[in-house]
Amino acid sequence: MTDVLKPDDITQVEQAVQWALGNNKTLELVGSGSKRALGRPSQTDMTLDLSSFTGVTLYEPDELILSARAGTPLAEIEKLLDDNNQQLDFEPMDYGPLLGQPAGQGTIGGVIAINLAGPRRIKAGAARDHFLGVTAVTGRGEAIKSGGRVVKNVTGYDMCKVMAGSWGTLGAMTDVTIKVLPKPETEATVVVEGLDDAQACAAMAAALGSSCDVSAAAHLPDHVASYFDGLPKAEAATVLRLEGVAPSVAHRTAMLTRLMQPFGSVVTLDQADSKKVWRSVREVAPFAADSARTRPLWRISTPPAQAHRLVDLITPAAQMFYDWGGGLVWVAMPFEGEADAGSIRRTVAELGGHATLMRAPAALRASLDVFQPQEAGLATLSRRVKESFDPRAVLNPGRMWAGV
């Protein structure tokens, strides 16, 4: 069993890393531990448990900013924002159900560390786009800060960007400042029924290329449609969300309905059903179901317009659905223990983008590239960036790639 270090303040985090450096030990960083089953499994000597770093330290709704200790439960932050009619605009995914855990776990640090983003990514950006300031202890055992508590800031390198999505391999974040935004007054979802994947990608491109200001666009093919709450029928649905003030949503619903009618029959979901559908998307509902949970799951980010070609390029027995207007494809492979990485990587090479193996037994994740392999020059630069923060590879070694 791994020993656990549970620091209470930043000085103790520095001491823990310095201790690890002095004794050639490696550290696994955890907040609530909800994302442990993601990424490459890494062997570490000790666990650095940051769950004592909790609490919102600054929240100024009028300034649109919130600062919190990195281990603050996401649920606590979302509740506070909700009470003030605000939200995290990047709408972080909830991978809990996908990994066989309850929904609503996780910390704000974890959300940022893996750069989560949900359906609104296409309009509002990812965690990276809302991450304004950070205090972190690097692999050199030194606390650094970067960014600030204002939205607009170009003072020095944007270290927040590289910390977001670094999976704890560059620094142990202790404090973060994020941009928050008002919640839309209301929402509705326009559903185009019965499209195949190619038609759906074309419809989503038309919707997103219109001035309807679509805030989320997903295609839920026939074979997975029944897993999504709020849909009128269990058949293929291309869902397009509109958010804003009531008169605007009403106007744009009519406009988008007209635009979508040439593609198929169109119905509209009211706010309650709309919220249900998008919660299912946020929780990757079809692949979080018990029956699906043993199957390897890929997450593919690709240029949206051609995403439907995936269907022809990988095994027909795979199940998939599309978010981000086609730019994010969730693919569940048919057989337990077979990730079929070769065909996924070949497909992604052809279409562009990257694929991450989001769920598979640890042994499989240890034997395959979980993240997209990088070409040599980029891999070298990534390794040098890692070394600039963590020269002895103390923090989460191997969590992203061997050696990083």
Added chain:
Amino acid sequence: MSVKMPEADAAVLGRRAQIVKTLRTIVPGEGVIDQERGMKPFESDGLTAYRQLPMVVVLPETTRQVAEVLKYCHDNGIKVVPRGAGTSLSGGALPLADGVLLGMAKFNKVRELDFANRVAVVEPGVTNLAVSNAVAHAGFYYAPDPSSQIACTIGGNIAENSGGVHCLKYGMTTNNVLGCEIVLMNGEVLRLGGKHLDAEGYDLLGLVVGSEGLLGVVTEVTVRILKKPETARAVLIGFPTSEEAGACVSKVIGSGIIPGGMEMMDKPAIHAVEQFVHAGYPLDVEALLIVELDGPAAEVDHLIGRVESIAKECGAVSCQASTSEQQRLLFWAGRKAAFPAAGRISPDYYCMDGTIPRAKLPLVLKRMKELSEKYGLGVANVFHAGDGNLHPLILYDSNKPGELDRAEEFGADILRLCVEVGGVLTGEHGVGVEKRDLMPAMFSEIDLNAQQRVKCAFDPKGLLNPGKVFPQLHRCAELGRMHISGGQVPFPDLPRF
């Protein structure tokens, strides 16, 4: 000019003829300029108080030429300063006496418009406005719109992470760039990102945006394009005090409205602009807000009504909504002309760029007034009110002995004040040479060293744009050294705090 640049390397200057000759073999014809007359236009950027002729100017046309120039310079220890249109207000493109000035202006083609994926692929020398113009026929535009958009290039926008008046709602450059091709100082060509979203590993693109030309030279950019909103309308709102104007901004945002743009001007700025542009600004107010709402007409009209009623609650003494596109553009013409207007009321002006938490605005304006009296120099303020980005324009006359120095000291005091109230040194103009020596006001030595180690990962020899951003140059070997307390265990019994 008070900022000291790195000492020129006499050995490199001694080899100048040979260097020019070699560069001509890489970039033939008129792409290498070594005569003083030809180099003169490159001696400064938008921060005109700082001037320096480069050793030689190179204007490459292909990625391959960029790579070969950089590799040659890397192998021979020659410094390189990249330059876009030269509109930087912080001296980011200030040449070095012993350095190659790498002008990217010939990279001026739009390579691909991909409406289905809503991206444009452009060369870095394409101007910001030209990107919007290239996609306008299909009703699209590129969102970041710095006031210099007619001249500044996308490459420069990446270097500075440029914003603009619409960035509260639509984000800065970093939120609107999906990919780039970048050449490292050693000549290596890399692709970061593409037409898809988010990085497959470290967000190196996120590091490159806003890195002020210190990490690599960008040779191609993929930007996100958006469909133009159906309509836009602007409201001009006058207030008797800046406190009331500030409170109105907070209430608008607090009520859940994120305007497309929200700008504030103080009385000196209003007067300077009105004389210049005749935009119809009220002259009897202390502070003026321009609030722009965009979207479908139903939404815009609805929100304008709400903004107007919030403004009245906050003590507005005048309130005028644009009723035509022509009038909206006129409202903006005033704001966008604020800098040249300041140039009309004063022989010279010095533009600052701090960001502050918005609630601190009244305090900062009051302290700035005191500083203005102390230094005996006038100041006019324009303010991206939505995001707290403040542009004080310090008015001075460089022909009067000592005024430039006083203006610089005044400016430095303003920026220190911004940091003191919880803000930052620069919101969108960059650190460059101008604010380089103020960096310790915001960052500890440990923070700055961590940033310089990132620089080392990209450019271990420190040859790309040295002397900018960081107040002290360190060798990468020295920065890389680790000081471990001799393997000593600070916690003899296993630490379990």
